[in-house]
Amino acid sequence: MGTLEGAVVVVTGAGRGIGRAIAEELGQGKARIVVNYSQSRGPAEELVEELERLGSPDSIAIQADVSDAEQAATLIEATIRQFGRIDVLVNNAGINIDRTMKKLTVEDWNKVIQVNLNGYFYTIKAAQNHFMQQRSGRIINISSFVGQMGNFGQANYSAAKGGIIALTKTAALELARYNVTVNAICPGFIETDMYSSVPENVKETILKRIPLGRVGTPQEVAKGVRYLIVDGDYITGQTLNINGGIYM
Numbered sequence: 001m002g003t004l005e006g007a008v009v010v011v012t013g014a015g016r017g018i019g020r021a022i023a024e025e026l027g028q029g030k031a032r033i034v035v036n037y038s039q040s041r042g043p044a045e046e047l048v049e050e051l052e053r054l055g056s057p058d059s060i061a062i063q064a065d066v067s068d069a070e071q072a073a074t075l076i077e078a079t080i081r082q083f084g085r086i087d088v089l090v091n092n093a094g095i096n097i098d099r100t101m102k103k104l105t106v107e108d109w110n111k112v113i114q115v116n117l118n119g120y121f122y123t124i125k126a127a128q129n130h131f132m133q134q135r136s137g138r139i140i141n142i143s144s145f146v147g148q149m150g151n152f153g154q155a156n157y158s159a160a161k162g163g164i165i166a167l168t169k170t171a172a173l174e175l176a177r178y179n180v181t182v183n184a185i186c187p188g189f190i191e192t193d194m195y196s197s198v199p200e201n202v203k204e205t206i207l208k209r210i211p212l213g214r215v216g217t218p219q220e221v222a223k224g225v226r227y228l229i230v231d232g233d234y235i236t237g238q239t240l241n242i243n244g245g246i247y248m
Helices: 017-028 041-054 069-083 106-134 155-178 200-209 218-231
Strands: 008-011 032-037 060-063 088-091 137-142 180-187 239-242
Touching: 008 017, 008 069, 017 032, 017 041, 017 088, 017 218, 032 041, 032 069, 041 060, 060 069, 069 106, 088 106, 106 137, 106 155, 106 180, 137 155, 137 218, 155 180, 180 218, 218 239
Parallel strands: 008 032, 008 088, 032 060, 088 137, 137 180, 180 239
Antiparallel strands: none
16 A cells, blocks of 8 residues: 555544554554444544544544444445545454353353454455455454463453454455455554453463563554555465564
8 A cells, every 4th residue: 555645444443442543543644534433432533633633634433333234334335425435444343251151141252252253244344345346455353362372261252353363364365356455463462441450460460471571552553553554565364463472
C-alpha cells in the first residue's frame, strides 16, 4: 500500500485498549478511520474528536455488534456509503469469560466464540466482495498468543483465538489472487483494562514468564498493524507475534 493517507480503515472494537491505539496510530498517518463500537459510544465519539486533532478529519464512529451477522454487514455497507470504498479491515473486537472447563457453561463458550471468532468471519464475509472488486486490500485479525499455546481457564478464548489464525490462513489463500493480504497479530500480555484487573500477585507470576520482563503496550501492537498495512505487500497468511517472548 505504501501510505496510509486517505486510506479507509475499519477498526472493530475501537473504543478502548488495543483497538483505540490502532485507530490512533493509523489516524496519525491521515487514514480515514471507521471507529466501530458495540456499547462504548462515549469513548468512540471522543476518539473521533481525537483523530480529527491527529489529522484524520473524515473519521466517523459507527455502532454495530459484529457478533451479529446483519450488524456486521451493516457496518461494512455504511462504510462504503460514506467513503465509497474500504481499504483495510482490522478485526479487533473481543470479550473474555474466564473459567476452568469444569465451571465453564455452554453459554460462556458460545458467547466468546460468537464475538471473538464468528464476528471476524462476519466482517470478512461482508467486506470481501468490495476488496475483490477493488483488487486490493488488507485484512488484519487480532488474535492472541493463547490461541497458539492455550491458557489455563481460557478454553473458550483460546479456541476462538486459535480459530482466528486458521481463518486468517484460509482467507489469505482465497483472496491472494485479488491482491488482498490477510494476516494475524498475536499479542502477548498487553497493558489494557483487562490486564489492569488482574490481581497483583498474578501479575508477578505473569512477569516471570515473559523473557523481556514486562508486558507490552497497545501502541506496540498498533505499530505492528501499521507495518502490515504500509509495508506488507508481500506478507500474507502470516502470524506476527508481539509478545515479549512468552511464546516462541
